[in-house]
Amino acid sequence: MSAIELNNLNIAYSSVQVVHGASLTVEEGESFALVGESGSGKSTILKAICGLNDEWTGEIKLYGEKVDPRKRADISRISQMVFQDPYGSLHPRKTVDTTLSEPLTIHGIKDNGDRVVEMLNAVGLDQRYRFRFPHQMSGGQRQRVAIARALMLKPKLMLLDEPTSALDVSVQAEILNLLKQLRKDQNLTFLLVTHDLPVVSFLCDRLAVMKKGKIVEIATRDQLAKGTFNEPYSQELYQASKHEHVA
Amino acid sequence: MSQKLLEVEDLRVTFPTHQGDVEVVKGISFDLGRERLAIVGESGSGKSMTGRAILKLIRSPGRVTAKKFVFDGIDLNKQSERQMRKLRGARISMVMQDPKFSLNPVLSIEDQIAEALRTHQTLTRKELDEKVLHMLEQVRINDPARVAKLYPHEVSGGMGQRIMIAMMLIPEPDLLIADEPTSALDVSVQAQVLDLIDNLIREKGMGLILISHDLNLVANYADRVLVMNAGEIVEQRDAADLQNATHPYTQGLLNAMPRLDETRDELPTLDRTQWAAT
Numbered sequence: 001m002s003a004i005e006l007n008n009l010n011i012a013y014s015s016v017q018v019v020h021g022a023s024l025t026v027e028e029g030e031s032f033a034l035v036g037e038s039g040s041g042k043s044t045i046l047k048a049i050c051g052l053n054d055e056w057t058g059e060i061k062l063y064g065e066k067v068d069p070r071k072r073a074d075i076s077r078i079s080q081m082v083f084q085d086p087y088g089s090l091h092p093r094k095t096v097d098t099t100l101s102e103p104l105t106i107h108g109i110k111d112n113g114d115r116v117v118e119m120l121n122a123v124g125l126d127q128r129y130r131f132r133f134p135h136q137m138s139g140g141q142r143q144r145v146a147i148a149r150a151l152m153l154k155p156k157l158m159l160l161d162e163p164t165s166a167l168d169v170s171v172q173a174e175i176l177n178l179l180k181q182l183r184k185d186q187n188l189t190f191l192l193v194t195h196d197l198p199v200v201s202f203l204c205d206r207l208a209v210m211k212k213g214k215i216v217e218i219a220t221r222d223q224l225a226k227g228t229f230n231e232p233y234s235q236e237l238y239q240a241s242k243h244e245h246v247a
Numbered sequence: 248m249s250q251k252l253l254e255v256e257d258l259r260v261t262f263p264t265h266q267g268d269v270e271v272v273k274g275i276s277f278d279l280g281r282e283r284l285a286i287v288g289e290s291g292s293g294k295s296m297t298g299r300a301i302l303k304l305i306r307s308p309g310r311v312t313a314k315k316f317v318f319d320g321i322d323l324n325k326q327s328e329r330q331m332r333k334l335r336g337a338r339i340s341m342v343m344q345d346p347k348f349s350l351n352p353v354l355s356i357e358d359q360i361a362e363a364l365r366t367h368q369t370l371t372r373k374e375l376d377e378k379v380l381h382m383l384e385q386v387r388i389n390d391p392a393r394v395a396k397l398y399p400h401e402v403s404g405g406m407g408q409r410i411m412i413a414m415m416l417i418p419e420p421d422l423l424i425a426d427e428p429t430s431a432l433d434v435s436v437q438a439q440v441l442d443l444i445d446n447l448i449r450e451k452g453m454g455l456i457l458i459s460h461d462l463n464l465v466a467n468y469a470d471r472v473l474v475m476n477a478g479e480i481v482e483q484r485d486a487a488d489l490q491n492a493t494h495p496y497t498q499g500l501l502n503a504m505p506r507l508d509e510t511r512d513e514l515p516t517l518d519r520t521q522w523a524a525t
């Protein structure tokens with residue numbers, strides 16, 4: 001079964017359409033990337049899937065079930081999102097401990113703090129950070145809390161919006177390894193937005209390239225490695241990444 | 248005259264916590280001329296705190312001390328908050344790591360850029376409008392006329408970053424501190440925006456402190472690189488010489504980067520025990 005199916009999805013904000021006819025399928029256990037121009041609608045697609053924007057037409061199916069934008073069911077046990085902006089997505093007056101244990105409490109899951117400790121360790125934060133507030137942490141530390149929170153409920157599907165762009169490569173490597181491991185162990189599915197093609201190459205099987213609200217191409221990791229895209233814009237992105245290496 | 252733009256000696260930033268005082272910047276020293284200096288380092292190593300300390304923007308109960316702390320002949324240690332407010336924006340400006348947080352949520356993009364322009368020069372309404380659009384174009388925003396009317400929560404991550412950069416360049420400061428200014432942008436837009444900053448810096452002879460975790464970017468857009476780890480400077484190098492870095496931390500960073508044709512099943516991570524001994 002596919003985890004996500006989007007058919008001819010159009011998404012708008014206050015009647016201004018920003019995503020035009022997007023279609024893609026992400027298989028269960030697959031890791032799929034959305035890349036492309038800034039402002040092209042990548043975050044918008046994730047937000048529509050997880051119910052943060054209901055102004056869309058077309059079809060969204062999650063695990064075979066059609067999503068009805070007017071009757072949202074709670075999908076938080078199935079799917080979790082990590083937002084692009086770790087500053088805005090953490091509650092400023094809640095400690096890390098509260099932020100992480102809250103999803104468990106809400107879903108009536110009993111836990112004596114073991115899972116909080118486990119998830120903090122998994123994202124490379126030691127126990128010193130457990131009772132800190134967001135403003136007492138660096139940008140990358142906050143992002144890791146956001147990732148840990150998304151993992152608390154052991155979702156099947158993770159929507160990740162630039163999960164490692166605030167992180168230096170060493171922490172990024174730890175998080176990417178963790179995501180890859182989770183995928184192997186728990187058959188997790190990822191839909192990941194990133195502007196970083198090497199990250200796609202490491203973590204994803206396929207990628208969709210977006211430009212001006214449209215998906216211009218869906219390609220495989222193999223095409224990415226060889227730089228054999230069909231669309232000029234994808235090729236442009238590839239070329240730009242290729243030139244980038246420590247002098 | 249080789250006047251130093253910034254001189255920092257023994258800069259320390261300390262926060263009280265449950266477990267006692269924590270020093271997050273541990274007595275670092277560096278000078279800056281009208282050049283491009285990069286600060287790289289692991290998440291939590293104190294890069295942003297160093298940048299904020301220069302603007303004296305460390306929130307209480309955090310404390311900043313320095314033996315020497317001089318910007319263009321002005322002793323920052325002796326500046327009152329009121330005097331600092333005059334320096335900020337006008338002579339030293341900072342692109343914050345959290346751009347959307349730093350924009351005023353109740354003003355449209357157009358109004359906030361216009362406000363920044365007005366404090367800098369007198370312009371007619373028409374000139375203002377044109378200039379706003381021009382600035383947005385310069386940072387490669389598509390459809391600038393539409394974006395100008397949006398509010399901060401309505402722009403994408405990468406658009407927010409570029410708007411912030413446009414605003415910080417308006418006053419033509421002597422020193423620009425840019426904290427992860429392009430982390431949400433793809434490589435090609437990143438290059439265009441950094442080229443824009445770069446041109447301005449050369450043209451006006453400004454100084455730049457570029458805070459980044461991206462070694463590629465730093466190699467291309469800085470002259471000199473400071474590598475920070477756990478609040479200390481562990482290595483200083485010319486950017487061109489970065490691949491010869493000797494500190495295990497810097498070498499570790501270079502290895503941890505994924506590649507376009509990645510085949511490794513696991514990325515090497517850092518063995519922090521090698522240098523965390525201090």
Ligand SMILES: Nc1ncnc2c1ncn2[C@@H]1O[C@H](COP(=O)(O)OP(=O)(O)OP(=O)(O)O)[C@@H](O)[C@H]1O
Nearest residue numbers: 013018038039040041042043044401403404405406
């Ligand atoms: N709440 C909103 N109201 C109006 N327009 C919006 C809103 N949120 C996003 N948009 C617009 O939708 C378009 C797509 O934005 P989106 O955030 O999906 O881009 P993105 O591909 O994630 O870009 P980035 O890589 O810069 O984060 C942009 O033009 C943006 O201005």
Ligand SMILES: Nc1ncnc2c1ncn2[C@@H]1O[C@H](COP(=O)(O)OP(=O)(O)OP(=O)(O)O)[C@@H](O)[C@H]1O
Nearest residue numbers: 136137138139140262271290291292293294295296
């Ligand atoms: N209010 C505070 N109280 C205690 N510790 C703090 C406070 N604010 C920041 N810190 C700590 O100071 C250290 C340095 O933070 P800083 O924001 O400078 O890191 P950074 O190098 O910019 O990291 P990143 O790349 O993740 O943004 C971090 O370990 C952070 O947890």
Ligand SMILES: [Mg+2]
Nearest residue numbers: 043084403404
């Ligand atoms: Mg986005």
Ligand SMILES: [Mg+2]
Nearest residue numbers: 138139295344
């Ligand atoms: Mg920082």
